[in-house]
Amino acid sequence: MVPLVTIAKVIILSIGWNFFIFEVNWFGHNVLLPFAALPDSEEIYEVPIGSISCSTVGSQSGNRICHLKNLCYSNVFNSFLLASDDDDDDHHKLVRFENVVNFTTVVGSNSTFDYYLSSKTFTDMRHYRKLMFFGSYHLLGQFAPNNIAHDIHDFLLPLFNTLTGLNEFQLDTEPSRTLLIYGLVPITASTRSLYSLFSRYPPTLSLDVMMDESLVCFEDVTIGLSHDTIWYQWGFGQPEGPLDDRKVTSKHLQNFTGYVKEKLNIDDKSACLEKDEFGILFSRKSTRVILNEIKLRESISAQTGMTIRTLSFEQNSLEEIIANVSCAKFIVGMHGSILILGIFLPPNSVLLEMFPYALNANHYTHCRTWVEIKGMDLKYVSWRNRNRSNTVTHSFEGLYPGLTVTEEKRLEILASEEVAPHLCCADPAFRFRLNQDTIVDIPAVIEILLGALEEQGRRANVS
Structure with missing residues (x-):
């Protein structure tokens, strides 16, 4: 497990599966908190057989939702796995499936869920310790974590709309699923309090449960969010702006x-x-x-x-x-x-x-x-x-991870009266003026x- 003192020194923004380090307080929020550990878990000795089924919800064809049984995360392969029945001809099967479903609603961010289909024997052989978490979960990705505008627009509003459509959210009942967030960023107190309203147990960061065991499995997982409630694209492929085909009301x-x-x-x-x-x-x-x-x-x-x-x-x-x-x-x-x-x-x-x-x-x-x-x-x-x-x-220093601004560019930015339209997320003029x-x-x-x-x-x- 990565020491919390180390985690607390950085904020990491994940886009897809690439991680970028940010300074703490980049977004001006309060103290960082680690996620809580999940309840209802026990060590297992044989990996359970997994399954996946996907469907479309809402009014848009991109609203793909997948339900998975016994989804596992392998710290050996640093990937998600579904175990299958052994094939008589190949007990060492490992087949990759890509772009199965979107982790976020961020247009153009390319943050998709990928997994390996692995034979049961091969999975058992390669993982010396296995842990099962029981119950139902909804697996989310991360984008600009601890930025409450992104939290609401990209995740929680779509999540609410998705699960309401599946009859899983009612005002007079508690949420039936626990939020599991695949990423490395501890969240702030204010962000955590908001996510907790949509989670049966305290929302949990994958970092807290996927580090110690070689294989961590989850009994029942849903992945995917309806895009019907988003109204904005953040600048991937074109300058940011409202969506032309927005459905939100x-x-x-x-x-x-x-x-x-x-x-x-x-x-x-x-x-x-x-x-x-x-x-x-x-x-x-x-x-x-x-x-x-x-x-x-x-x-x-x-x-x-x-x-x-x-x-x-x-x-x-x-x-x-x-x-x-x-x-x-x-x-x-x-x-x-x-x-x-x-x-x-x-x-x-x-x-x-x-x-x-x-x-x-x-x-x-x-x-x-x-x-x-x-x-x-x-x-x-x-x-x-x-x-x-x-x-x-x-200062021009520390505007964005890995961004170096030349002296010539600095003078150009300082002389300019307006930041030109730009793409997400490392435009130096925008970051400086922001x-x-x-x-x-x-x-x-x-x-x-x-x-x-x-x-x-x-x-x-x-x-």
């Missing part, structure tokens, strides 16, 4: 947020009636810092007549943030993953997304796309810093916010 998002609030015991219908109107300012502590945050908060409060609550992952739990968002009239925040929690806003609310210098709001429209889904009844507005003197930049801190133009932001609030107020009066 406001009902998808409202069912998801309703489930989450039910599990967190958030009764916003009664709680919101007891509170004065307020807005939320999302704060960041490491990168994309609002350098005049206190003045911005005070000015927004004075101009709107509302209390402004400052929230962040560093200072608040996920439950606190969702409970507050569920009653808020508006959110103001810098471009970043926490804005996905705006899906919990009540109708007729406003989301104002702010962008650092040189980042064009029209090139990064993940938030705008979901806010403008018909039936959400929300208003999206944005502000972009166009004043170079109001930005504070940071990290910078900003002195916000307070009068401009307030003007945009007040206009949006006035428009939403008129809509509410009409309805």
Whole structure:
């Protein structure tokens, strides 16, 4: 087992089966936690015969879901195995099957489940210790772990939609499957608390259960996610942007947020009636810092007549943030993953997304796309810093794993007024500008916010 002290020093982003090291706090989240160990396991002496069956769910042909019995992971071959009955002609059979089903919904990321079909005799011979985990599991991959926008858009919303379609999620019952995540990244407390809502037992990282034994088997495993709820592609093969054939509806998002609030015991219908109107300012502590945050908060409060609550992952739990968002009239925040929690806003609310210098709001429209889904009844507005003197930049070092920026490129980036459209994920100009801190133009932001609030107020009066 890799020592946890070693794990805690790195964050690793997995795309497919390639792993890239990130610094801790890259995404600005709180302390890392290891996954919990799974219950109901015992050592076995013979590998069980495995099986696989796949089908399509939902409205798209790519929505492939596979159910596997006795899926095993081999630390000898560093691969998944299904044991088959012995072949009289070949007791050493090992046949590889590739691209069986997608681990994620990330368009173009090529993260697929592959496995070997192995004869029972060969599997038993090559693995001196074997461990079986009983119960039902859903196996997920990893992409940008501990980034809550990816967690919700790429995994949990699709998972909820998938298992609801299979009649495995009900508000009044506990999840029937435990989440098993194939990857190496310990998750933060806030991320873990969200994943736990969709898991029978605490969600478990493969690293915690696939290191000690030579063969680890799982009694019942489902792999695959419906793509019906995704609305965005992250820049593989083309610059990021909304999907042309998106199927997601406001009902998808409202069912998801309703489930989450039910599990967190958030009764916003009664709680919101007891509170004065307020807005939320999302704060960041490491990168994309609002350098005049206190003045911005005070000015927004004075101009709107509302209390402004400052929230962040560093200072608040996920439950606190969702409970507050569920009653808020508006959110103001810098471009970043926490804005996905705006899906919990009540109708007729406003989301104002702010962008650092040189980042064009029209090139990064993940938030705008979901806010403008018909039936959400929300208003999206944005502000972009166009004043170079109001930005504070940071080092070019450590922008992305393995990325080295030449002096010539650095000068080009510093001279540029706008980051050009780019692919995921290592564009140096984007990474550099994404990290910078900003002195916000307070009068401009307030003007945009007040206009949006006035428009939403008129809509509410009409309805």
